[in-house]
Amino acid sequence: xxxxxxxxxxxxxxxxxxxxxxxxxxxxxxxxxxxxxxxxxxxxxxxxxxxxxxxxxxxxxxxxxxxxxxxxxxxxxxxxxxxxxxxxxxxxxxxxxxxxxxxxxxxxxxxxxxxxxxxxxxxxxxxxxxxxxxxxxxxxxxxxxxxxxxxxxxxxxxxxxxxxxxxxxxxxxxxxxxxxxxxxxxxxxxxxxxxxxxxxxxxxxxxxxxxxxxxxxxxxxxxxxxxxxxxxxxxxxxxxxxxxxxxxxxxxxxxxxxxxxxxxxxxxxxxxxxxxxxxxxxxxxxxxxxxxxxxxxxxxxxxxxxxxxxxxxxxxxxxxxxxxxxxxxxxxxxxxxxxxxxxxxxxxxxxxxxxxxxxxxxxxxxxxxxxxxxxxxxxxxxxxxxxxxxxxxxxxxxxxxxxxxxxxxxxxxxxxxxxxxxxxxxxxxxxxxxxxxxxxxxx
Numbered sequence: 187x188x189x190x191x192x193x194x195x196x197x198x199x200x201x202x203x204x205x206x207x208x209x210x211x212x213x214x215x216x217x218x219x220x221x222x223x224x225x226x227x228x229x230x231x232x233x234x235x236x237x238x239x240x241x242x243x244x245x246x247x248x249x250x251x252x253x254x255x256x257x258x259x260x261x262x263x264x265x266x267x268x269x270x271x272x273x274x275x276x277x278x279x280x281x282x283x284x285x286x287x288x289x290x291x292x293x294x295x296x297x298x299x300x301x302x303x304x305x306x307x308x309x310x311x312x313x314x315x316x317x318x319x320x321x322x323x324x325x326x327x328x329x330x331x332x333x334x335x336x337x338x339x340x341x342x343x344x345x346x347x348x349x350x351x352x353x354x355x356x357x358x359x360x361x362x363x364x365x366x367x368x369x370x371x372x373x374x375x376x377x378x379x380x381x382x383x384x385x386x387x388x389x390x391x392x393x394x395x396x397x398x399x400x401x402x403x404x405x406x407x408x409x410x411x412x413x414x415x416x417x418x419x420x421x422x423x424x425x426x427x428x429x430x431x432x433x434x435x436x437x438x439x440x441x442x443x444x445x446x447x448x449x450x451x452x453x454x455x456x457x458x459x460x461x462x463x464x465x466x467x468x469x470x471x472x473x474x475x476x477x478x479x480x481x482x483x484x485x486x487x488x489x490x491x492x493x494x495x496x497x498x499x500x501x502x503x504x505x506x507x508x509x510x511x512x513x514x515x516x517x518x519x520x521x522x523x524x525x526x527x528x529x530x531x532x533x534x535x536x537x538x539x540x541x542x543x544x545x546x547x548x549x550x551x552x553x554x555x556x557x558x559x560x561x562x563x564x565x566x567x568x569x570x571x572x573x574x575x576x577x578x579x580x581x582x583x584x585x586x587x588x589x590x591x592x593x594x595x596x597x598x599x600x601x602x603x604x605x606x607x608x609x610x611x612x613x614x615x616x617x618x619x620x621x622x623x624x625x626x627x628x629x
Contacts, residue, residue, distance in 0.1 A: 188281075188380075190330060190348070192216040193509035200517055215551065218602040222301040222381040222508045224612040226271040227400045228390070229426075233433050235394035237261050237269055244269065244390065257384060264577040267433070268403055269395070270611065273382035281380050283325040283349045288315040290324045290353070290374055291342050294511040297328030297350055301381040301508050306353060308369035313338035314359050326350045326374065330511045337363040348510065351379035381508075393460065398426050400579065401549075401600045401616030405498065406430040408575045408598070408620050409545045413438040415493040416482060418537060420471040420530060423450035425457045427498060432461040439463055442492070444485060446470040472529045475536045490539040497534045499527045501548040501555050505600070505615025524554045528562060535567050540625040544570070547618045551601060553584055556617035560597065561588035563621070572596050575620040579611065583619075596620070 193216065194200045201216065228244070230237050241259055248256035248271075258272040283289075292300070296310025306326065312334045318324065331346040339359065353374040361369050391397045406427050411417045413436045422428045422443035432441050441464045445451050451468045458464045469485040476486035501523050502514060514520060531546065538544050546563075548555050563570060565588070575598045583589065583597030598618040 188348070189217070189220045189508070190510060191220065193219055193504070193512040195346075196331065196511065197515050200512070200514065200520065202517075214602050219504060219507055219509045219551070219615065222298075222383055223399075223614055224273040224382060225400065226273075226303065226384055227398060227403065227613070228269045228271075228395045229398045229403050229430060230267050230269060230395045231393060231429070231433055232267050233437060237267065240395045241269055244271065247390070248384070265400075265403060265407060265579075267430075268400070270400075271384055274384060276382050281349075283327075284323075284352065287323055287325045287352070288318050289327055289341055290314050290318075290355070291327050291329050291334050291338065291347065292350075294328050294330055294332070297326075297330075297348065298506075298508045298510050300326070300350060300376050301379055301383065301510075303383045305372045305376050306374035308357060308362055308371060308373040311357075311362050311373050312336050313342050314355075314362060315339060315341060316359070318355055318358060320355060320358055322355045323377075324353060324355055324374065326353050326376070328510055332511070349380065352377050396426060396429075399549075399616070400611060400613040401547075401598075401618070402427060403430065404577065404579050404598070405545060405547045405616070405618050406434065406496070407577055408618055409494055409496050409543065411435050411439075411441075411494050415439045416491065417441050418474075418487075418492040418495045418534075419443045420474065420495065420497045420534060421445060421499060422466070423447060423454060425454040427496060428454075428458060428464060428466075429461060431496065432463045435463060437461055437463045440465065440482070442482065442485075442487075443467070444469045444471050444474065471533060472526070474533045487537055489536050490542075492537050492542060493539060494543045494545075495534045495538050496545050496547070497530055498547045498549075499523075499530055499555075499559075501527070501550040502552060503549055505549045505551050505617075507614050520552060521554075523550075523552075524558060524562075527555060527559050531559065531563055532566075535563075535570065535623065538623045540569075540623055542623050543573075544621040544623065545575075545618065546621070547616065549614065549616050551599075551615040551617070553586070556599065556619075557583045557586050557589060557594070557597065560593075560619045561586055564588075564593075569624050570621045571624055573620050573622050575618045580616065580618065583617075 291313035327347040357373040423445040479488045580598035580600040583594040600616040
């Protein structure tokens with residue numbers, strides 16, 4: 187099969203929970219969610235390197251692989267730390283499997299990653315046919331229905347397997363399916379995919395530059411942190427926005443990064459250790475306020491402690507394209523996220539000083555988690571004022587009964603045909619809202 191028409195093929199009743207829009211728009215959105223974004227973006231750490239230096243590295247890599255057909259690499263004027271890579275020429279792509287080749291089956295999560303340019307790592311491989319040799323060329327398929335048993339050695343037949351591309355085998359069956367010693371590392375090197383995203387540039391992400399979705403970069407630019415400020419990142423894992431905040435501050439000031447997962451924080455530490463401004467703590471941000479606290483050196487914190495707060499809230503994650511087969515199977519799961527988002531938002535408002543800036547963001551597309559939270563917040567907190575979320579690379583928010591047209595225009599929603607470049611910068615689904623806290627007048 188080609189790209190699915192919806193990430194909810196196995197659970198169509200969930201579609202009604204996604205957006206309160208007309209059916210035509212909903213169909214367009216669902217199909218868009220299933221397709222890989224076409225634009226690749228890197229964020230350069232301008233404390234260590236320059237866009238020009240990293241651009242040279244990327245260009246050399248692309249020219250070595252594609253010669254004259256290398257895709258365009260360019261920067262963005264309003265986001266000077268960003269480097270973009272255009273998709274490949276679609277005329278180079280082959281959308282059909284080679285019937286003479288053996289097959290490798292991967293799970294849907296692995297399939298989504300390789301359509302974004304990744305290679306196939308050992309844990310993602312579900313099946314490989316008998317007698318598949320080292321460095322043999324194979325067809326790659328994703329099992330969208332989740333019915334392929336790990337270790338399958340015969341050809342897996344299913345109407346719900348999706349052809350992804352071709353690759354070269356780097357691990358054979360006896361390495362992949364050895365229970366005594368679980369395999370790690372790249373199992374199949376991708377040579378081509380049905381998406382036109384540049385495949386497998388190698389591990390170019392490093393301390394100097396990071397592969398990051400454009401809206402995540404825009405989100406921190408909207409926050410606009412300044413040197414010397416106290417800034418809180420309430421849900422910091424995996425730390426990419428945290429480091430961006432520190433870089434925009436020139437690593438001067440205090441960036442307090444919280445996450446409630448000990449394992450995620452442990453993973454983040456090596457990434458954040460090079461920044462003197464970042465303080466990382468394992469802490470539940472729904473309990474971040476303590477009226478009796480006297481210092482912001484450790485959580486919980488006193489009220490009005492921070493100049494700027496980023497609440498990149500836990501969400502359904504439906505904007506993380508491509509969504510080949512959503513892991514969410516029940517409407518109640520989608521309905522559960524606004525509750526935790528409101529709890530975190532309430533803490534954020536208390537921790538923000540008068541005149542301070544709060545940015546709320548999600549990597550999803552559902553109205554209750556995006557515009558719905560904004561409408562709730564403006565009613566709940568009279569000292570909050572919605573302000574324009576600039577620089578603007580997304581489209582406006584969805585119209586709601588509780589949000590007027592001018593307020594919707596202040597929001598940023600990344601979705602189908604929402605880019606300022608008329609779709610040229612095709613990216614993930616995302617939402618950004620920016621608030622300023624006003625001093626309440628006494629009656």
